[in-house]
Amino acid sequence: MKTCALLSAGAWPRKNTVFLPWGEDTTIVPLAGAQDVSRVAATLLANPGAPPQSVYALVSETPTVREMTETLGRAVGRPIRYVAITDEQWTNAVKERINPHALDHLTHLWQYFRQGEERFQATDAILIVTGRDPQTLEEFFKANARAIDAGQS
Amino acid sequence: MIKPRIIVTGATGKTGSVVVAELLRAGYPIRAQVHRDDGRSARLKAQGAEIAVATDVERVTDALRDVQRAYFCPPFDPYMIQGAVAFAIAAKESRLEHIVGLTQWLAVPHTPHSQPAKAG
Numbered sequence: 001m002k003t004c005a006l007l008s009a010g011a012w013p014r015k016n017t018v019f020l021p022w023g024e025d026t027t028i029v030p031l032a033g034a035q036d037v038s039r040v041a042a043t044l045l046a047n048p049g050a051p052p053q054s055v056y057a058l059v060s061e062t063p064t065v066r067e068m069t070e071t072l073g074r075a076v077g078r079p080i081r082y083v084a085i086t087d088e089q090w091t092n093a094v095k096e097r098i099n100p101h102a103l104d105h106l107t108h109l110w111q112y113f114r115q116g117e118e119r120f121q122a123t124d125a126i127l128i129v130t131g132r133d134p135q136t137l138e139e140f141f142k143a144n145a146r147a148i149d150a151g152q153s
Numbered sequence: 154m155i156k157p158r159i160i161v162t163g164a165t166g167k168t169g170s171v172v173v174a175e176l177l178r179a180g181y182p183i184r185a186q187v188h189r190d191d192g193r194s195a196r197l198k199a200q201g202a203e204i205a206v207a208t209d210v211e212r213v214t215d216a217l218r219d220v221q222r223a224y225f226c227p228p229f230d231p232y233m234i235q236g237a238v239a240f241a242i243a244a245k246e247s248r249l250e251h252i253v254g255l256t257q258w259l260a261v262p263h264t265p266h267s268q269p270a271k272a273g
Contacts (some may be wrong), residue, residue: 038171041253045159045222046179048251068213102229109257 017081021090021107023114025066025082030120032058033135040129056125060134068137075141076148087111125148157221157250162240163228164202168255172224175203186216197215210239217247225254239257 003134022029037058044056063071065082073080087107095103110117126134159176163169164185170193177200185202187194187262194204205216215242217223225240227233244252 004180035171037255038168039175041168041224041255042172042175044253045176045224045251046181048222072177101231101233105229105257124172 002142007123016078017083018072019083019085019090019093020065021085021087021110021114022065022082022109023084025064025069025084027065027116028062028120029065029068029113030059030122031061031137032126033060034062036126036130036134038071040126043129048067056129057123058125059120059123060126060140061137062120063137067113069136072148073140076145126148156181156220158182158223159224160186160205160217160220161202161224162186163226164197165191166226166228169224169226170197173197173202174200181273184216184220188212200218213239214243214246215250217243220247222251223248223249223253225252 006019040056040058069082087110090110091103091107098106126132135143159181161169161173161176161183164173164187169185173183173185183202184205185194185197186205186207187197188206189207190204190206194206198204205212207213207216213236223240223244225237227237227240230236
């Protein structure tokens, strides 16, 4: 989950607080795990005939920022606070680690999420294509809890 | 039956590396396209993938030679469009039978980008 990976890559200037430019904590963030996306791709490459769609929308969950923060708190075993920051503050915090083009893309993506014009819905594409339930956000956080803790200063 | 050769672009990335591992496990011959020879590409080679270092059009064309299927995951960099064009040209020349592309954000079915162009 690329979006969630950012929680452990520059969003932790202070302990137990997530600083991200995601606006209100009611902002919805559509998620899909990298492992699940990869398995979909591998399955389709191995079996190009079925299911015969040209586009698969891979969205396993659509939590709000508040739900994501609460889920993270459960995974690491302590309350986590979310603090909204500006795009500029976030850009300044991560620009040493993310190339300018990707940074620009992500900044537009955050704006898109904050606007909330899209009614994101989870899809069953991952289950249909791979035959396996997608990884949940909680499973992802638990699997990466140590790395997330290591990202704190 | 000989399985088709599959090229995986961005093979050292978060999704590419898993695609390589999954397909190798399934017995497919894999050509891993990378930007440079380094420790990550060495690990892919150790898993059984053939390594193709490809950063420009000619090398991409070479990388797609004798390949039947492809995983295309373009990097977010200033040359993303040029890279996609180079890949498309090479894919056409190689007559790939199947491409799985990964995009973000604009690939949902109801966006204009995913709708077929209307005639007339």
